[in-house]
């Protein structure tokens with residue numbers, strides 16, 4: 417009974433205490449999870465109907481100056497194949513995406529100093545000029561306030577920067593000494609202040625993650641109030657220090673998607689590629705648990721497998737057109753349709 421009450425409270429008031437959240441994370445039964453799932457799905461449907469937003473992901477650089485212990489493109493991974501797309505290649509990806517109906521492009525890469533503000537601004541402006549009706553999302557890691565501001569002024573609309581974990585101690589176990597949770601959070605607050613639709617997020621089941629850390633993640637989201645939140649299971653990568661760590665659980669990821677949907681009824685919440693990698697029907701399950709976004713890959717096939725954050729990543733061999741066909745079929749099978757819409761965040765009065 418206790419947990420059903422917590423779920424009711426989340427659904428009605430969009431909040432719960434730390435203890436209540438921990439109780440759900442630790443002890444939810446399958447039937448209670450089903451109850452939560454239905455509430456989350458209904459909430460998503462109330463705001464978005466049966467429409468799923470599509471973001472075209474362009475992975476434009478696999479160079480990274482950081483050394484995050486979980487990530488396959490960390491700088492110490494000597495086996496990682498490094499590539500950079502040229503501006504023209506990026507524009508080609510957008511053109512192809514536009515033809516296929518994409519109205520949001522996400523440029524994601526490692527933290528690659530080669531793409532300084534001048535180069536990035538040039539690319540953002542070019543996309544903005546050629547595709548006026550499209551939203552431009554950046555996911556380039558940590559940069560200065562001024563850099564974020566310049567990119568925003570050049571036409572970037574959104575920024576994805578997962579906080580990865582909101583627990584200091586845990587953050588320290590996933591990252592090298594020179595990185596800090598404080599700076600990560602600061603970047604997120606800066607992005608919001610500048611006016612970006614901002615996305616935070618974290619991995620589920622990353623090594624050393626505790627229930628307390630997950631509760632902190634949920635608390636941090638309540639504080640930041642991001643417009644988007646990306647979560648996916650941790651998946652090991654063979655050439656990292658976490659090669660032998662256990663992958664995150666799909667069930668726990670789905671549970672968290674549903675909790676986040678109830679805490680942030682109109683948030684943009686992707687069913688991630690990592691979720692689709694951990695489970696053949698992970699993305700479908702994600703949508704049924706309250707997610708409302710999918711992010712198929714628009715990167716050139718020749719480089720897909722080199723943007724290897726974790727092992728066994730799906731869709732590394734498929735043309736964008738095939739990806740969108742496959743995804744649209746998958747969504748149709750569960751009663752949803754992909755929409756050609758920028759899918760901007762919309763405020764609600766509640």
Ligand code: SAH
Pocket residue numbers: 486487488524525526527555556557558576577578580618619648649650651652653690725726
């Ligand atoms: N450099 C950018 C993009 C990082 S890659 C940035 O710092 O934001 C995008 C996301 O992939 C990361 O934020 C991380 O949460 C996720 N990721 C990295 N390695 C992963 C792994 N081994 N398993 C699951 N997700 C991973």
